[in-house]
Amino acid sequence: MEELLSEAARRAIAYRRRVPDEPIRPDPSADLSELGGDFPDGPTDPMKVLELMDEVGTPGTMGFSSSRFYGWVIGGVQPVALAADWLVSAWDQPTYAAEASPATVAMEAAAIQWVKEAAHLPETCWGVFVTGTTVAHIATLAAARSAVLAAEGWDATGQGLFGAPPVSVVVGAEVHPSLVKALGVVGLGRHRVVEVPADAQGRMRADAFPDVSPPAIVCLQAGNVNTGSFDPMAEIIPRAKEAGAWVHVDGAFGFWAAASPRLAHLTEGMELADSWATDAHKYLNVPYDAGLALIRNPSDLERLMSIEAAYLVEGHIGQDPGLYAPEMSRRARGVPTWAVLKAMGRSGLVDMIERTVDMAQRFADGMREAGFSILNDVVLNQVLVDFGGPVETQRVVREVQAEGILFAGPTVWQGKTAMRVSVSNFGTTEKEIDESIDAVLRVAGR
Ligand SMILES: Cc1ncc(COP(=O)(O)O)c(C=O)c1O
Numbered sequence: 001m002e003e004l005l006s007e008a009a010r011r012a013i014a015y016r017r018r019v020p021d022e023p024i025r026p027d028p029s030a031d032l033s034e035l036g037g038d039f040p041d042g043p044t045d046p047m048k049v050l051e052l053m054d055e056v057g058t059p060g061t062m063g064f065s066s067s068r069f070y071g072w073v074i075g076g077v078q079p080v081a082l083a084a085d086w087l088v089s090a091w092d093q094p095t096y097a098a099e100a101s102p103a104t105v106a107m108e109a110a111a112i113q114w115v116k117e118a119a120h121l122p123e124t125c126w127g128v129f130v131t132g133t134t135v136a137h138i139a140t141l142a143a144a145r146s147a148v149l150a151a152e153g154w155d156a157t158g159q160g161l162f163g164a165p166p167v168s169v170v171v172g173a174e175v176h177p178s179l180v181k182a183l184g185v186v187g188l189g190r191h192r193v194v195e196v197p198a199d200a201q202g203r204m205r206a207d208a209f210p211d212v213s214p215p216a217i218v219c220l221q222a223g224n225v226n227t228g229s230f231d232p233m234a235e236i237i238p239r240a241k242e243a244g245a246w247v248h249v250d251g252a253f254g255f256w257a258a259a260s261p262r263l264a265h266l267t268e269g270m271e272l273a274d275s276w277a278t279d280a281h282k283y284l285n286v287p288y289d290a291g292l293a294l295i296r297n298p299s300d301l302e303r304l305m306s307i308e309a310a311y312l313v314e315g316h317i318g319q320d321p322g323l324y325a326p327e328m329s330r331r332a333r334g335v336p337t338w339a340v341l342k343a344m345g346r347s348g349l350v351d352m353i354e355r356t357v358d359m360a361q362r363f364a365d366g367m368r369e370a371g372f373s374i375l376n377d378v379v380l381n382q383v384l385v386d387f388g389g390p391v392e393t394q395r396v397v398r399e400v401q402a403e404g405i406l407f408a409g410p411t412v413w414q415g416k417t418a419m420r421v422s423v424s425n426f427g428t429t430e431k432e433i434d435e436s437i438d439a440v441l442r443v444a445g446r
Helices: 002-021 046-060 079-091 102-118 133-150 177-185 233-242 254-259 298-305 335-369 390-403 430-443
Strands: 126-130 168-172 194-196 216-221 246-250 275-279 291-295 382-386 409-413 416-422
Touching: 002 046, 002 079, 079 102, 079 335, 102 126, 102 254, 102 291, 102 335, 126 133, 126 298, 133 177, 133 216, 133 246, 133 275, 133 291, 133 298, 168 177, 216 233, 233 246, 254 275, 254 335, 291 298, 335 382, 335 416, 335 430, 390 409, 390 416, 390 430
Parallel strands: 168 194, 168 216, 216 246, 246 275
Antiparallel strands: 126 291, 275 291, 382 416, 409 416
16 A cells, blocks of 8 residues: 555656646647556556556646646645645545544634635635535525525425425626526526626626515626626625525635735625635635535525434534535545645735736736737736637637647637636746746747
């Protein structure tokens, strides 16, 4: 065992060392067929399994953890988070209740408490680590559905939605598709939403916010996946609450702006919501997967998620993930988040978030100086660059990706094709941004 684990650590360290110097794209000539084939008739030496994984599999990996990776919204992996993740696997604690897994439950609880404090969420709020924002939406929107219907005298958790009063759901025109998917999963429907028009940055227009009446759920966004913009939560949430609606915030990455005194104006009012969904695997730079479902009144989630059985732990304590999680058996996936928050502290968290914004602005400045247009206000970590029309922009994106010095993807923002740059890696500094600017401008012929 020792040899095998040491070899895994050696290979993992070698991989991480190589990432900055290797093309970011998976090797197009990587032959992954050896990873498949027939189910082996008998055993293979575990050391050979590891060797196969590294020698055949590694060339087929994308350099997501590179500090010149700007595709989608993808954080890297802080070394302390990777180390903690290894220990989580070695511990193998199904993190359901403190009685069985006291250490990992305590670490997840501490992480939730720190996140609450960093984002200035209400004291009553609690939550649970899930696989990502999509599942956090599913968990909290299901709780929202049950709570708003319970207020109308309907037990949705017990009786389902058959015959229930219809729930109005309000979203912005630039809602993230993961939220729309979650609405479908929890029985509220992907298509029966009221869509509020958005402005040029993708923010829900407060002046177009409709009259709502209970039972209703209003879904807002902290951090648009293209522009990084924030819905005007301070304006909309009090109105929605006054009208008796439940307010949910999709803060997959923008949530973390609340931790920075410089950026907190963007999330003003977010603390007034009833539920929040966010990711740690994006902005906190922990390994996949880690998201957080947070709720103002934890009993709303507990009523939906908790179960009883003679063989289960009796007398849960309020911090037991088993009370709030969609899963029963679950990995202690909050522990790497605990480790990064402990290692960085409040000041480290703020520095990391603010640095990504500075670096996004540096990249945008480099593009502007070369004469290219930036399609969004760079308020957070997202930059949209137009290289002079869809054909040229697509060419630049394709060739930049093929060259492999950095990775950025294409998007279409309100009818215009753009290169979409998301600075989400803890290690992206001026050096990486300047190298990236040089590489992009070379491909763009400047
Ligand atoms: C705004 C927003 N919401 C939700 C999601 C979905 O998050 P996850 O992939 O962790 O489920 C994303 C992912 O990019 C996002 O940017």
